[in-house]
Amino acid sequence: MKRICVLVSGGGTNLQAILEAQTSGIIKSGRVVLVISNRKAAYALERAKTAGIESKVINRLKCGSREAFESALANAIEAAHADLIVLAGFMEILSPAFTRRFERRIINIHPSLIPSFCGEGFYGLKVHEAALARGVKLSGATVHYVNEIPDGGEILCQKAVEVLDGDTPETLQLRIMKQAEWIILPETIEKLCREGTQEETI
Ligand code: GRF
Numbered sequence: 001m002k003r004i005c006v007l008v009s010g011g012g013t014n015l016q017a018i019l020e021a022q023t024s025g026i027i028k029s030g031r032v033v034l035v036i037s038n039r040k041a042a043y044a045l046e047r048a049k050t051a052g053i054e055s056k057v058i059n060r061l062k063c064g065s066r067e068a069f070e071s072a073l074a075n076a077i078e079a080a081h082a083d084l085i086v087l088a089g090f091m092e093i094l095s096p097a098f099t100r101r102f103e104r105r106i107i108n109i110h111p112s113l114i115p116s117f118c119g120e121g122f123y124g125l126k127v128h129e130a131a132l133a134r135g136v137k138l139s140g141a142t143v144h145y146v147n148e149i150p151d152g153g154e155i156l157c158q159k160a161v162e163v164l165d166g167d168t169p170e171t172l173q174l175r176i177m178k179q180a181e182w183i184i185l186p187e188t189i190e191k192l193c194r195e196g197t198q199e200e201t202i
Pocket of ligand 1: 008009010011012013014015044088089090109110111124177181
């Protein structure tokens with residue numbers, strides 16, 4: 001069984017989808033053992049508490065520097081013996097030193113079809129605003145490995161979602177979450193945990 005650490009900053013609906021996928025058996029080769037938030041007020045922390053999962057708040061400003069913040073993150077991840085690190089709405093860009101330390105062990109969910117509407121500055125509703133401004137008829141979500149390039153790591157899974165007439169950034173965001181993010185993130189986690197487990201037993 002792989003050990004999963006989920007990094008969050010906000011509402012945590014993707015965390016919730018992961019926890020429900022554990023209950024329903026979609027995720028069966030791994031278990032969330034730790035949730036880390038960089039914001040004390042993140043509702044995701046409540047979700048972790050309700051599910052009885054250990055959580056920690058590690059705040060960049062309180063740590064004093066990015067180095068200290070990342071070192072606190074790395075220490076918590078290592079102390080939890082996490083195999084897989086899932087960024088689920090985590091609003092911090094991680095340094096190359098950090099992403100190299102956990103190479104091919106960090107994944108992220110991004111709410112567009114990469115390489116569209118991604119990279120630095122494309123987060124939250126901004127992604128959907130840009131998609132609507134460009135007039136695309138399809139958007140979606142992407143799960144990818146995290147490397148030193150923001151949203152630039154190897155793509156693991158994508159799912160397209162229709163953009164409808166009259167969409168607002170909010171309606172598009174919710175459709176993409178329901179029809180893509182909450183499905184492909186748990187599925188990809190299971191796939192990576194299962195493959196990792198098989199590699200070890202060979
Ligand atoms: C999601 O749209 C995710 O794709 C993006 O940030 C949002 C997080 O939402 N990276 P939540 O905290 O999981 O509800």
